[in-house]
Amino acid sequence: MALRVSTSLRLEKRAHQTIHWRRVCLSLEKEQIQMTHQKSHIGPERQQGVQKPYKDMIDITWGDPHRLGMKPISFVRQVIAACLYPELVHNDRFPIDVQLRAQRLLRACEGGSVGAYTATCGIPHVQRNLANFISRRDGGVPSHPENIFISSGSVTALTVRKTLLPHEEGPSKAGILIPVPGFATFHSMLETQGVEMVPYHLCEEEGWALTVEDLRRALQTTRGHCSPRALYIMNPGNPTGYVQSRESIEEVIRFAAEENLFLLADEVYQSNVYAVDREFISYKKVLSEMGPDYSDTVELVSFNSVSKGFMGECGLRGGYMELINLDPEVMGVVYTLFSTLSCPSVIGQIALDIMADPPQPGDPSYPTFSAEVHHNQKTLAHNVRVTQEVLGGLPGVTCQPVMGGFYIFPRLHLPPKAQEQARAAGMEADKLYCHRLLEEEAVYARPGGHYGQKEGTHHVRLCVMTTTENLRELLRRFQAFHLRFMKEFS
């Protein structure tokens, strides 16, 4: 027994060392600690009026609607709840189309249960519905269920990309062109996979447009370093909010064809476009209309997810990728990789099914469904407008028009004194700005450096996919802080 206790203590000590190390490691990423210890308090606790020893933190570092107080779509939650607990199917509180949908989905599950494994690329029924959705979205361009690979969230699907990019060192090391500014999670994921990242700059002066000149410039930097194989594009852009026009997409496709680059089109914000003069057009649709020289040859992967769009269900983990024109051999590699991945979350797959096939006019759930979706869309568009107005009135802030997505990425023209102080502290001025914003106003936002920005420029990313009330409070604090900060260093 004595032995037991003493070794337990040793294990305990050891574990504490581990924890200690972990703390040290985390303190490097100081922000992470904040994440763990202070929860975002926009949410139910706040509404319950619980007193906190510190100001409620507003965490806008994630593109995560529910975290920021947005409500889930009832139809989505009702169908999933009914699939989980089929007795609810006969619950009169749930509309008949909820019941029918749940029954249909359960029939598509092995053993009639969401608790069974599915095929590793997803439930064939859901793959078919996604193919129909894509085809409808693209005005009839055919889509084939066999080319659709479902995964537990699009980031997981992204990891699959690595198979597309063989590992080699030296000048033949695979390179991938990535946008700057861009989606940092994806970049850090690529980093762990031994792929050379070749940044291309988006043009802030033109509203963060993606131009072929910038792609060419990036390509030139790779000479002798690595061999570029793929081009990653986010449309709509994160954090930029830029949405490409048809002409812009055509140009990029032509460029990819000339340079023999694999196109990775991250289109997860495809149904979050609110600019009046711009609509989302998929890479696949444009490709299909460019004639066989392109439509039969350019390799394309397109990503989508239930984390964004009208439902914002980040925690359910549902995403897919569609593979087009892939070399059969590569297709084989992807298929093999998926077959070692085990199956994607069934709940995420159900959410995808609803994304692909939402209630239609005439369905009992339609009025509520469309009112909820419309409300979210209106809120987002309104928030973007209000935020741009507020930002437009602040000294030292310029902001490009935003066409889609969840974010606004204003440029901060920070006073030389602030830049000096930041330099003395060994950081960029926008990082100092964000640290102070967190300390003083408990607003947690990430500086432009996190997403990448041109040397000498500074930015901050704001997520505006939140309730109108939260946004008001966010802007109130942001404005107060910004004026104070600018004054202090002027």
Added chain:
Amino acid sequence: MALRVSTSLRLEKRAHQTIHWRRVCLSLEKEQIQMTHQKSHIGPERQQGVQKPYKDMIDITWGDPHRLGMKPISFVRQVIAACLYPELVHNDRFPIDVQLRAQRLLRACEGGSVGAYTATCGIPHVQRNLANFISRRDGGVPSHPENIFISSGSVTALTVRKTLLPHEEGPSKAGILIPVPGFATFHSMLETQGVEMVPYHLCEEEGWALTVEDLRRALQTTRGHCSPRALYIMNPGNPTGYVQSRESIEEVIRFAAEENLFLLADEVYQSNVYAVDREFISYKKVLSEMGPDYSDTVELVSFNSVSKGFMGECGLRGGYMELINLDPEVMGVVYTLFSTLSCPSVIGQIALDIMADPPQPGDPSYPTFSAEVHHNQKTLAHNVRVTQEVLGGLPGVTCQPVMGGFYIFPRLHLPPKAQEQARAAGMEADKLYCHRLLEEEAVYARPGGHYGQKEGTHHVRLCVMTTTENLRELLRRFQAFHLRFMKEFS
């Protein structure tokens, strides 16, 4: 428009080529086609008496209780349904402890919604509950939430292992000792990751025991080939059903310490032990009791999952690993890798929470919960007994006693004529056997070769985690087929 149509057709053609290729590729894995086109028809459709053009297939290739007709645990499904659709929390049909649990879990979710991202290693509240569960299981040995990494199912966690095993070629290429027979999915996953697999044989004659002599023998084969870094163990075993004794575990730990091997203990069947004279003891508990020379040094990762155990929720995707004694640097790599993975399914995390902290005596849900769990346990134990009895009465079949897990892995002593015919067809005799079993009785099982077996021996894996009625039908078909097969080739 003409252009549109024609390119659409081209895309269509192209897609069909892809499909064609896919078919060809699949036909290599002939079994997969069966999977896609014939669904398992043990399940609701069968109960509804739907007529099928073919005999209902019994698919026992997966360790998937719900697929095979087992019922979910009500408490699990009620809590998750209530988390998804909080109005149900006030549904009088759900017991009060369901409501309280759902409220507690929702408070642990950002924004009070299961639709929000969580930390990449999981919800801290769930990590804490898992640590308490592990510590209770191990008689008080401390467990620390910070060492617990939650993922979307344990297979995903398994992929993380690769970081533990640096890639190199030649004699310094990382090697991992893996059991034969073993868990094929894991093996094929490792294959894609450039790790050298070093098989060690389990001793069939001793009930598939794991012996240190066999580990040593395996290690000797690596000389000059690769450098062994890790030892993978399944306890309880899949497909063997063997459960290690304390002495056996101690021996393995001593071996790992001597040879400086990292221990990977796959303990996903830890609550599926039914032998009267054997109980599950975790590697961690044994390690903690072996004195500081071991408990402070041997690196150990232990895996667990909601896919097995009392709930069998494979589709929800919830698993975790606990890391013990890891080098802080390696811990850093794992942490970084997780932080690029995005978050695990929130629904899977809720299932883990319930696994860690199930209803207790006195709770309103307890009577139903314990009756359901008890029923499943009794069914499994009963199925194992009945299957062993039936197998024991068949000519040319020998079967080791089974102590835990979902499977029975009998040895088939097939007639020389069957072996000749198989050889002529370029396959092993147990593969021929399984093909014929599928063709003639629509029973889909995998041959021993899929899991690995000693040259010249033949086996088949049966999953017995199914309802008593399904098992009866399965055994009826299996028996009829086996007798016919043996007679045909005698």
